[in-house]
Amino acid sequence: MVTIAGNIEHRLTIQTVEIAPNTTAIRCLDWDRDRFDIEFGLQNGTTYNSYLIRGEQTVLIDTSHQKFRQLYLDTLKGLINLKSIDYIIVSHTEPDHSGLVEDVLRLAPRATVLASKVALQFLEGLVHEPFSKRIVKSGDRINIGKGHEIEFVSAPNLHWPDTIFSYDKKTEVIYTCDAFGMHFCDDRTFDENLEAIETDFRFYYDCLMGPNARSLLNAMKKMNELGNIKIIANGHGPLLYHHLEVLKDCYHNWSQKQAKSETTVGLFYVFGYGFSDHLAHAIGDGLQKAGVGVEVLDLNTADIQEIQELAGRATGLIVGMSPTSASTAQAAISSLLAVAKNKQVVGLFECYGGDDEPIDTLRRKFIDLGIKEAFTAIRIKETPTANTYKLCEDAGHDLGQLLIRERNIKQIKSLDVNMEKALGRLSNGLYIVTAKKGETNGAMIASWVVQASLQPLGFTIAIAKDRGIDSLLQLGDRFVLNVLEESNYQDLKKHFLKRLLPGTDRFTGVRTQIAKNGSPILTDALAYIECEVVKTMECSDHWILYCVVEDGKVSNPDGLTAVRHRKVGNYY
Ligand code: FEO
Numbered sequence: 001m002v003t004i005a006g007n008i009e010h011r012l013t014i015q016t017v018e019i020a021p022n023t024t025a026i027r028c029l030d031w032d033r034d035r036f037d038i039e040f041g042l043q044n045g046t047t048y049n050s051y052l053i054r055g056e057q058t059v060l061i062d063t064s065h066q067k068f069r070q071l072y073l074d075t076l077k078g079l080i081n082l083k084s085i086d087y088i089i090v091s092h093t094e095p096d097h098s099g100l101v102e103d104v105l106r107l108a109p110r111a112t113v114l115a116s117k118v119a120l121q122f123l124e125g126l127v128h129e130p131f132s133k134r135i136v137k138s139g140d141r142i143n144i145g146k147g148h149e150i151e152f153v154s155a156p157n158l159h160w161p162d163t164i165f166s167y168d169k170k171t172e173v174i175y176t177c178d179a180f181g182m183h184f185c186d187d188r189t190f191d192e193n194l195e196a197i198e199t200d201f202r203f204y205y206d207c208l209m210g211p212n213a214r215s216l217l218n219a220m221k222k223m224n225e226l227g228n229i230k231i232i233a234n235g236h237g238p239l240l241y242h243h244l245e246v247l248k249d250c251y252h253n254w255s256q257k258q259a260k261s262e263t264t265v266g267l268f269y270v271f272g273y274g275f276s277d278h279l280a281h282a283i284g285d286g287l288q289k290a291g292v293g294v295e296v297l298d299l300n301t302a303d304i305q306e307i308q309e310l311a312g313r314a315t316g317l318i319v320g321m322s323p324t325s326a327s328t329a330q331a332a333i334s335s336l337l338a339v340a341k342n343k344q345v346v347g348l349f350e351c352y353g354g355d356d357e358p359i360d361t362l363r364r365k366f367i368d369l370g371i372k373e374a375f376t377a378i379r380i381k382e383t384p385t386a387n388t389y390k391l392c393e394d395a396g397h398d399l400g401q402l403l404i405r406e407r408n409i410k411q412i413k414s415l416d417v418n419m420e421k422a423l424g425r426l427s428n429g430l431y432i433v434t435a436k437k438g439e440t441n442g443a444m445i446a447s448w449v450v451q452a453s454l455q456p457l458g459f460t461i462a463i464a465k466d467r468g469i470d471s472l473l474q475l476g477d478r479f480v481l482n483v484l485e486e487s488n489y490q491d492l493k494k495h496f497l498k499r500l501l502p503g504t505d506r507f508t509g510v511r512t513q514i515a516k517n518g519s520p521i522l523t524d525a526l527a528y529i530e531c532e533v534v535k536t537m538e539c540s541d542h543w544i545l546y547c548v549v550e551d552g553k554v555s556n557p558d559g560l561t562a563v564r565h566r567k568v569g570n571y572y
Contacts, residue, residue: 011045012068014075017189019231019239020171022146024052026075028068031185044200045185048096049235051175052079053168056145057086060111061166061175062235063100072100073107082107087142089150090115091177092163093122093272097235102127114142116154118301119162122272136164138222146170151226155179155219157212161271161298165223172230174223178208179216180251181236190241197238199475199536201247204236205254211267211284211294213258220252263403264293266310268336269320270329271298274351275384276320282392283318283349289393290400290466291541292316299329307332312339315403316374318396321350321359333362342370347399349378349392374399386440393471398499401466423569430489430562432496433461434512434520435472435479441520442469443506445496447564448542449481457549459531462542473545478517478532481547484562485526492524516551526561527554 011031019025028048048068051061058080064072076082085108090098093115105111105127112132115123120133136152143149147170155163158179166175182200191197209216223229232240232248240247265287269280284294295310311317317340319333340346346366350359359377366373375395380388428447435442448462461481463470473479484492495510511523521528535546 012071014068014071015187015189016075016079019051019189019233020168020173022054022148023168023171023173024054024079025189025233025239026050026052026064026072026079027189028064028072029185029187030065030067033183033185044183046183046236047185049233049237049239050097051233052076053144053148053150053171054080054146055148058084059087059089059142059144059148059150060085060104060108061089061233062091062097062177063088063104065096066099069100069103073103076104077107083110084108085111086144087111088113089164089166089175090119090123091166091175091235092116092160093119093126094160094178097177098123098126102129105129105131114152116156116162116164118156119164122162153219153222153226155215155222156301157215157296157298158219159208159212161301165219167223167226167229169227172228173233174226174229174231175233177235179219179234180232180240180247181208181234182238184237186238188238191238191244191247192242194243194246200237201250202254202538203474205251206288207281207285209251210254210258210288211281211296213255213293214295216251216255217259220248220255258293260293263291263315263400264295264313265316265318265399265403266314267294267296267318267320268299268307268311268332269296269318269349270300270322270325273322273324275380276322276351278384278389279349279351279378279380279392280318280320282389283347283396285471286393286396286398287318287400288396289470290397291404292400299325299332302332304332304335308335308339311336312341315344316399317344317346317371318399319346319348319362321348321362323352323358325358337365337369340366340369340371345372345374345399345402347374347377347395349380349395351380374402386438390440390442397466404466420568420570424566426569428564428566430484430493430564431461432482432484432492432522432525433463433469433473433479434482434507434522435469435477436519437472437477440472441506442472443496443520444469445493446481452546453548458534459529459547459549461545461547462539463545464542466541470543473533473543475533475536478519478530478550479547480515480517480519480521481529481531482522482525483527483529485524485556486560486562488524488526488559489562492522523555526556526559528552 013029015027031045033045048064053059088111114136117135138154141151149169151167153165155165182204184200287294431446452458452460512520515521515530530551531547531549533545534548537544
């Protein structure tokens with residue numbers, strides 16, 4: 001039975017549903033949330049999923065975000081007497097799942113918190129009263145009666161260093177929190193509508209899980225040893241049941257591809273300090289868009305061996321500093337410097353430093369080792385904005401492109417010469433895509449544009465996955481396609497091909513007007529078309545976007561579209 005409670009006006013609702021014997025999902029539906037981790041734009045809200053298992057003893061797995069405090073606690077009180085909770089399993093300590101642990105503990109005084117060692121350390125800082133606790137790790141089990149034996153799996157870095165999964169042998173439900181999640185808010189408890197969720201499932205993987213592909217593969221190996229898995233009870237979005245195997249395979253394949261990347265950047269910082277997570281995610285996102293693998297480690301919790309293994313193997317290093325890391329992570333940073341090599345490149349970022357802060361000392365040490373800086377150190381002294389995150393993403397993207405340039409040249413040379421010449425005879429126009437979302441804007445030159453439908457009027461455009469603009473071209477986003485004119489395109493082309501320093505406004509120096517959808521129109525283009533992305537299709541190294549036209553105008557009725565003639569088809 002499904003029960004819905006909540007405040008529809010504020011679009012925060014709670015769904016409780018029996019998902020297996022003695023097992024209730026408490027799904028907090030946040031219909032209108034449009035940002036996650038700040039830089040992570042959402043199209044379909046999100047959910048925070050918590051679970052209750054009632055054997056002879058009672059277990060609560062995770063709680064919810066603080067915005068649900070009253071609704072969540074009222075719902076929980078309607079389901080059980082809170083004093084009867086024996087265990088609270090904290091999968092990790094990010095506030096969207098552990099934000100109400102302190103409130104629940106106050107009402108459930110006999111409960112013991114089960115979590116990883118690192119999570120309990122974090123939790124001691126979050127909960128202001130003493131509480132009963134027990135460290136759990138892979139292979140540990142608790143038997144709560146009525147056949148429910150729960151086994152734990154350490155799953156660090158998914159996507160926090162302190163994550164554990166929990167598996168109930170009786171119901172064959174595994175509780176994975178962030179892993180296998182998606183930001184998708186819907187009344188449907190499960191994943192029956194694959195088409196509706198697949199884009200969000202992939203986007204979430206790319207943003208949160210991709211940078212930890214190796215950790216994910218390790219965790220999946222341990223998962224597979226637990227026994228049959230009937231349901232993946234995640235922390236965000238619909239639970240995986242109907243398409244569990246397909247979606248699990250997706251995670252495996254994407255992670256294998258990511259982990260095999262010839263080029264890897266090690267991203268090291270102290271998790272959970274100020275905005276460091278958000279900045280690191282944005283940099284990691286830029287790196288991934290450039291086709292570079294990213295692996296992330298927390299300087300405070302990772303083993304020295306882990307740090308040295310990754311720092312020694314990576315082609316590039318990103319190190320994030322904060323006032324806390326200067327003191328607590330000193331040994332980790334020294335161990336990293338001990339294995340850094342002069343063939344590597346490094347990028348540094350800092351949260352809330354002063355004028356002569358640890359980042360300067362660290363920067364000098366890298367330079368002394370002969371290691372080149374990939375971008376000017378990013379120093380964040382104020383609350384980051386969308387533009388700050390764009391700057392970080394651009395910096396990551398630039399570093400990624402620098403690292404893969406050589407690899408791409410080798411690939412270009414390896415293709416069959418006749419085939420590539422034949423492909424080069426396909427004709428293409430010349431266009432500039434311009435887009436604005438919130439306070440962030442972007443532009444890119446495009447040429448793989450083809451009309452695709454008459455009713456409604458629509459076209460497709462192919463966007464390389466390594467283009468930094470793709471966060472503005474998600475499903476449901478609106479943009480402008482500017483058609484360049486044969487006799488008047490060189491200046492615009494030159495302007496939009498120019499490499500800019502991260503954070504520079506792409507539109508400075510060109511004439512623009514504002515489209516109805518808010519994106520810039522290039523005044524000197526031959527025509528513009530306003531459109532919405534209504535479908536996406538993944539094609540190897542490109543995304544194909546199918547866009548429906550909403551408006552458009554030609555500025556010169558006699559003008560001809562600029563055409564690109566290429567000799568070969570294996571690069572632009
Ligand atoms: Fe959904 Fe890592 O919090």
